[in-house]
Amino acid sequence: MLLFALRRLLVSIPLLIGITFISYLVISLAPGGPLDFLTPEDPNASPEVKERLIREFGLDQPIPVQYWRWLQRVVRLDFGRTFLPDGKPVLTKIGERLPITLFLNIVELLVILGLAVPIGVLSATRQYSLYDKITTIFVFVGFATPDFWLALLLMFLFGVQLGWLPISGLRSLNWEYLSFWRQQGDFIAHLILPIGVATFGGLAGFSRYMRQSMLEVIRQDYIQTARAKGLSEQTVVGKHALRNALLPVVTVLGLSLPGLIGGSVIIESIFAIPGMGQLMVQSVFARDYPVVMGNLVIVASLTLVANIVADLAYGLVDPRIRLGGRRRR
Amino acid sequence: MHRRARAAARLALAGACALLAACGRDVEGKDEIAPGSDAPAYGDTFIQASIGDISGLIPSLTADASSAEVGSLIYDGLVRYDKDLNLAPALAESWNFSEDCRELTFKLRRDVKWQDGEPFTAADVLFTYRTMIDPRTPAPFKEAYLLIKDVEAPDPYTVRVRYKEPYARAVDAWDDYMLPRHLLERYAAEGKLRESPQNAHPIGTGPYRFQEWRTGEKVVLVANPDYYAGRPYISRVVYRVIPSQATVFLELKARGVDFVRTLTAFQYTRQTDYPAFRKAYNKFRYPSAYYTFLGFNLKDPRFADRRVRRAFAHAINKRELIEGVVLGLAREAFGPIRPGTWAYTEDVPRYDYDPAKARALLAEAGWKDRSGDGIVEDKDGKPFAFTLLTNQGNDERRKLAEIIQQRLRDVGVKVDIQVIEWAAFIKEYVRPRRFDAVILGLGTGVDPDQYAVWHSSQTGPDQMNRTGYSNPEVDRLLEIGRASCNRQERVKYYHRIQEILAEDLPMLFLYFKDELPVVSSRFHGIKVAPAGIMYNFTEWYVPRRLQRYTAG
Numbered sequence: 045m046l047l048f049a050l051r052r053l054l055v056s057i058p059l060l061i062g063i064t065f066i067s068y069l070v071i072s073l074a075p076g077g078p079l080d081f082l083t084p085e086d087p088n089a090s091p092e093v094k095e096r097l098i099r100e101f102g103l104d105q106p107i108p109v110q111y112w113r114w115l116q117r118v119v120r121l122d123f124g125r126t127f128l129p130d131g132k133p134v135l136t137k138i139g140e141r142l143p144i145t146l147f148l149n150i151v152e153l154l155v156i157l158g159l160a161v162p163i164g165v166l167s168a169t170r171q172y173s174l175y176d177k178i179t180t181i182f183v184f185v186g187f188a189t190p191d192f193w194l195a196l197l198l199m200f201l202f203g204v205q206l207g208w209l210p211i212s213g214l215r216s217l218n219w220e221y222l223s224f225w226r227q228q229g230d231f232i233a234h235l236i237l238p239i240g241v242a243t244f245g246g247l248a249g250f251s252r253y254m255r256q257s258m259l260e261v262i263r264q265d266y267i268q269t270a271r272a273k274g275l276s277e278q279t280v281v282g283k284h285a286l287r288n289a290l291l292p293v294v295t296v297l298g299l300s301l302p303g304l305i306g307g308s309v310i311i312e313s314i315f316a317i318p319g320m321g322q323l324m325v326q327s328v329f330a331r332d333y334p335v336v337m338g339n340l341v342i343v344a345s346l347t348l349v350a351n352i353v354a355d356l357a358y359g360l361v362d363p364r365i366r367l368g369g370r371r372r373r
Numbered sequence: 374m375h376r377r378a379r380a381a382a383r384l385a386l387a388g389a390c391a392l393l394a395a396c397g398r399d400v401e402g403k404d405e406i407a408p409g410s411d412a413p414a415y416g417d418t419f420i421q422a423s424i425g426d427i428s429g430l431i432p433s434l435t436a437d438a439s440s441a442e443v444g445s446l447i448y449d450g451l452v453r454y455d456k457d458l459n460l461a462p463a464l465a466e467s468w469n470f471s472e473d474c475r476e477l478t479f480k481l482r483r484d485v486k487w488q489d490g491e492p493f494t495a496a497d498v499l500f501t502y503r504t505m506i507d508p509r510t511p512a513p514f515k516e517a518y519l520l521i522k523d524v525e526a527p528d529p530y531t532v533r534v535r536y537k538e539p540y541a542r543a544v545d546a547w548d549d550y551m552l553p554r555h556l557l558e559r560y561a562a563e564g565k566l567r568e569s570p571q572n573a574h575p576i577g578t579g580p581y582r583f584q585e586w587r588t589g590e591k592v593v594l595v596a597n598p599d600y601y602a603g604r605p606y607i608s609r610v611v612y613r614v615i616p617s618q619a620t621v622f623l624e625l626k627a628r629g630v631d632f633v634r635t636l637t638a639f640q641y642t643r644q645t646d647y648p649a650f651r652k653a654y655n656k657f658r659y660p661s662a663y664y665t666f667l668g669f670n671l672k673d674p675r676f677a678d679r680r681v682r683r684a685f686a687h688a689i690n691k692r693e694l695i696e697g698v699v700l701g702l703a704r705e706a707f708g709p710i711r712p713g714t715w716a717y718t719e720d721v722p723r724y725d726y727d728p729a730k731a732r733a734l735l736a737e738a739g740w741k742d743r744s745g746d747g748i749v750e751d752k753d754g755k756p757f758a759f760t761l762l763t764n765q766g767n768d769e770r771r772k773l774a775e776i777i778q779q780r781l782r783d784v785g786v787k788v789d790i791q792v793i794e795w796a797a798f799i800k801e802y803v804r805p806r807r808f809d810a811v812i813l814g815l816g817t818g819v820d821p822d823q824y825a826v827w828h829s830s831q832t833g834p835d836q837m838n839r840t841g842y843s844n845p846e847v848d849r850l851l852e853i854g855r856a857s858c859n860r861q862e863r864v865k866y867y868h869r870i871q872e873i874l875a876e877d878l879p880m881l882f883l884y885f886k887d888e889l890p891v892v893s894s895r896f897h898g899i900k901v902a903p904a905g906i907m908y909n910f911t912e913w914y915v916p917r918r919l920q921r922y923t924a925g
Contacts, residue, residue, distance in 0.1 A: 199623050316613070
C-alpha cells in the first residue's frame, strides 16, 4: 500500500513538470502579452515603458528559457509577483480568493451528496415508481437549466420581490458592526442563493450515479441472501447494498476533488463573489502569467494528489482490491 | 396540531427576517419620510456599483477606469476641470504661461496637507515629475511629462516648468495626481513603486481617505475632514465590485446600490420607467467623451479612393444606427472632437443618407454591378467584398456591424462580419493594421489636440493612427496647433482640421453615446453639466431626514 503511494508520488513529479511546461507554452502562444495593459488603446499612452518592463521581466527571452527561470523560482516556492499594477505576490492573490472558493465548493459538494444519495437510493429501490419518475425529471431539469438564468430569476424573486435574501456579495456593508451571530447569519444568507443554484444543477450527476450503482447492487446474489437471512429491508438496503453502491460514487468524488479549487466564473460574476474562477479568467484575459501559472501548479498538484488519494481510498473501501493484490503473490 | 405548526413557521420566518434584516427591500416598498428640512447635512454613505475591481491604489500606474475613479477621490492634481470643462485651480491656485509658451509657472495653495498631516509643497510636484519620467516607473501615460525640459521649485509654493517645445496642452497635463514624496521617495529610488505600502494604503491630498480594499469585493473611503476645499458632506463612499450588469440592475431595484455610472440604453428607456423607481432614483443624461467609428484601412486600394469612403457615408443612415442600437441616446458625430468643448464645430461637410448617391459615387470609382447579382464589381470583375472586424463582448458594436452590413448590401457591397476576442483583436489585427475595416471607439480629451491619432508619423504598431491617414495640411495644422497657447489661433486650426477630416473621411464618425447615470434620489446637489455630474461630488449631500446609512 505504502509502496504504491510512494511510487505514484514519484511519478507525479515529472508529470507536474510536463503539465506546467505545456501550459506555459500554450499561454505564451496566445496573442497579446502580459504588459498590454500598459499600452491601452489611448492616444496618451507611451510604449517605451512597456519595452523596458518586457526586458526586466525577461519576457523577450525564448519561451523555454522563460519557463526554466520560472521553474527555478517555483521549486523554492517563490511564485513571483503579478504583472498587474497592484504588484501583489501571486500567493497572496490566490490566498485572498481560495478560502471562499474552497468553502463554497465543499459546502456545495456536501449538500449535493446529502441530497443525491437519498434521492438515488430511493429512486433505485422504487424503480419506475411515480417518485422515481418525478425525481428523474426534476434532476434533469436542474441539469438542463442554465445556471445564470436561474440565478437571475431567483435573485429577482427572493431579493427584489420578496426581499428575503441579499442579492449579491458575501457580506452586508454593515457586517463589521453586527454582533457575532448576526454576522454568521448574514454570511449564510448571502450564500443560500449561490449554493442553491449550483446544487440544483449538480444534483443530476451524482443522483444518477447513485441510482445506477444501487440498481446494479440490488440485483446481486448477496442481497438476496441477506433478505433470505431475514434481515429487515432497511438493513439490507441501508447497510449492505449502500456500502457497495457507494464505491463508484467514491471514485467520482475523488475525481471531483481538484474541481474544488476552481470556481464557476458565471456564478461568481453574477453573485459578485470574489473567487478563484474570476481570478483565473481575468488573469488569462490579462495574460498575467505568474498568477495563471501559480494557479495551474496548485490545480495540477491537487489533481495528481487527488487521483492518488482516490485510488488509495478505493483500495481501503473495497477489500477485494486490497486483498486481491496479496493473493496474487 | 396544524395551528401550532403554522405559528411555529411564522415565528421561524419572522426570526429569519430579523436575522436577515432585509425584508421588503424592493424599491417598491414604502419609504418612511420623517418631516424635516432639506438643508445640507453631513453623513450617510454613497454606494457605487463598479463592474471591475480596481487594479491598484497608485492611479498613475493603472490604465483602467475603476482605479482612476477611486483615485480621483483620494488624490488631487494641480488643476482640474470644472463643470463646463474649463481648467480650474485645484492644488495650484493660479498659473501663467510665458509669451513663448515654453514656461509655465504654478503658484500652489499653502493650506493643503497630505492625509497623514504632512504639508503639500512644491517638493512633491518635483518628486512626482521625476518619478513619472523615471524609466523604471511602469506608468502607461507618460507622454506629457516626457515633453518637459525641466521642473524647478524656486520656493516651496512655486513650481516652474520648462518645455522643450511650446506645448499647448501643458496645463491640461497637470490634472495628473500628485504623489507624496515623503512616503514614496525611497521606493521610487529603487524602482519598486508597486510594492510600496502606498499601493495598499494610499495617502493623498483628496477629499476622501482610504479605509479598506477587500479585493474583488469593495473599496471603502471615508471623508477627509481636513480637505482644503472643506469637508465633503457624504461621510463614506463604498465601491461594490459587481461584475454582472444584470446583477447591478437588480441591486439597483433592491436599493443595494446608490449609483450606477451608466445604464444601458434599454434599461434607461424601458426598464426604469415605473413610478416607484422614478421616486427612488434620478436619472441623468449627458454626452460622453467617447465616439464610435467605422475605420478604414487606407492602405487598401479600395478604401484609398475617397469616393468609396464617401459612398459608404451616404449608404449608412446614422440616425437609424442611433435609434436602433442605442435607442436614440447618442448624438451624431461629425468629427473626432468632443461636442461641448471650445474647439468643436459642426460646420463641416455632411453626408446624408442617400443610397442612390452612394451607388453613383461607387460607379464613379469604377464599381458597377456588371454581373447583375446585386454586388458591384470593378473593371476586372472582382466583387467588392470585405471583412468588417470588431471585438467580442460588445453588443453595441456587433449590432452596428450588422446594420452597416445590411445597408452596404443595399448599395452592392458585400460585408462579412468577424468578432474577435479583445487582446487578439488588438494585437493581431488592429496594431499590425491587418484589417479591411473595423468598428471601434475612441475617447477624446478636453483639449482638441489629437496629434497622436491623425498625424502621418503616428503609424507605428503601438501608435494610434490606425487608419494610416496622411494629409500634409492636417499634419501642419496639428503641429502648429499643439505648439500654440493662444486659444483664438488654435480654434481656427482645429476648425479647419475638422473640416478636412470630414472631407477626407479616413473613418466614418458614427456617434457620441450618452452617459446614463442613475443616482438615488436622496442625494441632493446634483447638477448636470457638460462635464457630467460627478464634478461637484464633494458638494452632494443627503438631508438628515433622508439619510439611510448612519452606522460609522
